Amino acid sequence: MSQLFPVSHAPHIRDKSSTNRIMLYVIIALLPTTLFGIINFGFSALLLVLVTIASAVLAEWAFNKITKRKETIQDLSAVVTGLLLALNLPPTLPLWMGILGSAFAIVVVKCLFGGLGQNFMNPALGARCFLLISFTGPMTTYATSVFDKTDAVSGPTPLAILKAGQTVDTLQMLIGTIGGTIGETSVIAILIGAIFLILMGVIDLRIPASYLISFVVFILLFGGHGFDLGFAVAQLCGGGIMLGAFFMATDYSTSPITPRGKIVFGILLGVLNGLFRMFGASAEGCSFAIIFGNLLVPLIERVTIPKPFGKGGER
């Protein structure tokens, strides 16, 4: 018996999950809406997506090099951030603004707060709001879909039309042949990705469902249209709420880890989003609702500590 075996703490086996694999699933889930965005808006959209992803990865690589940290780009989280940011940008945005946004998302929002898992705000949405405030003009000029039969180069999004009191074609919004940011227009493409993520166990329905349901309830109560389901559906299909509910609000680091907290968080987002859309200056509101919700996560977790096994049940 000369051979000595290495010892370690139990458990001595692990399942096959990894951070890397989770990020890969998110990227795969985002592909349908990304592809649709590229078809819907053409080459400029493709270019912006590629540039934003590349600059996000580069920014993380450079940050790690300069601050002499262990390289982390292989975990693919920078790719996810870059891609999500691109999907939240109008396709006509100047490329350098996309690069600036990526750098802001990675360096300021993520890395400076300790990197993956430590950021308190969704990096992509943080960067989007940063760009929105800094470059309001280019950020709110929405190119029309290539399927648009008018000759207009850009025009109001369906949400803006709704806000102005006119009606919109809900079917077009479901398919996504409308103006908007690159990745937010097609509800169907987003849902395909979302179903994939749910089936793979990456996200659960708690946040998206409570978000969307409370949003619809808010719209029906305070939307000013009475009990108008058509209006509520148009509101659901318009703007970034679908992309936000399934892909941004469910961001692990910036949403509560407690099961009940997830539901509280979702309801909060739904109400905030309704509030911003109905009574705010802009027709949108998803990004700000999620970012504001992110800030309240530690508080939500504190009041939703789960009841452990055997307590609260039969004593």
Added chain:
Amino acid sequence: MGSGTFKGGVHPYDGKELSKYKQVREILPKGDVIYSLSQHIGAPSKPVVGQGDYVKCGQVIAEADGFVSATVHASVSGKVSAIERRLNATGIKVLSIVIENDGQFTSFDFHETADVNTLSKEEIGKKIQEAGIIGLGGAGFPTHVKLTPKDPDKIKYVIANCAECEPYVTVDYRRMIENAEQLIAGMKIVLQLFDNAKGVFAIEDNKPDCIEKMQELLKNEDRIEVQILHTKYPQGAERQQIFAVTGLAIHSKQLPADVGCIVDNAETFFAIYNAVKLGRPLIERLVTVTGGGIADPSNFLIRIGTNFSELLEAAGGFIGQPEKLLFGGPMMGFAGTCTDVPTMKTTSMLLSLLTDEMSALTPTPCINCGRCVEVCPSGLVPSRLAKQAQRKQNADFEKWNGLECIECACCTYGCPAKQPLVSDIKLMKKRILTKKRQQAAREKKEGEAK
């Protein structure tokens, strides 16, 4: 009745096909036999033999020191060669009695009881206590203590834990296949102690042959039944099993008896049968020797105290280049450096894995994904508890119910960031509980001084 399951848990590869069809073989120790005096929970046993004494099989060599303690018997005949601290399978040195095996296995005569129904409750309890029986599933809690709750009439369920949820181990499986009648007899003996209780054999549904066999044998018994459990780790954990069988949930400050339950491992019921019916003390048990690194995975009937190296040899030794050696299951067992340690009453398996998954992994930052929350059978937030443990935030750790952790390791198993969550939590629990004990001792002292 319960639903046969509970919230949380994981489904690791179970590896049971390696050894489950191997019939039990008896192996007798050739070399020295070592008896640890701390195999159970409670006060260490006190040696009653001296160096140089000749002992026979079944002779008491150490007696219980107090009520929560256990008697130890010799499982071979021979001379006591040393009473000293020896390394055991959990990696610590404990006071042990070493017997130079003379290879004769000269034994005491054990007295069989013709009709156990004539025994009084006290007699049964005494026989179990004298046989040195402790929880043979792994925890090692003295069985006679478990079987004497404050109010025996309130016990509604006596549960035989046959879940065997740890991967690879096939001890309970073989017992049910080969000794089902004795297990039922053991259960009947325990039911004699509790007039209002019914007996339940709780078996996971990955052992359909056992379920069928037990159901067949129990079809005319009105006090004993089979509860089928979903196959899931940690189905054999006491609190989870009580919930799965009865629907009652207990927390860390309660005992199973508080909700009218007694839970014991299948192997323990066999030992009870041996002790009460046959008059034999606990000197033997089943052990599985298995894993990808074992030439001939086997189930052995061994004499407690036999060196693990002899078990390994009987199973054909190593094959390939095993990287890991485990005493017990891969979820909660101990990693060992070598096989040169003695078996104990709580030993159920020697496992040799071809790959050491743990050494190959480096933890990455927690991404707050919540997988640990999903799999935690105790309804905790392990990732948060682990962080609090690292920062030594005792108050927060308690507020987030860290002391309710049953240390099943599901959180670590499922963590995509490969964080050693359960290790941090275990350490913190120990720290807090020690502090509490010290505090209580101090207060007691101050109280006495006044």
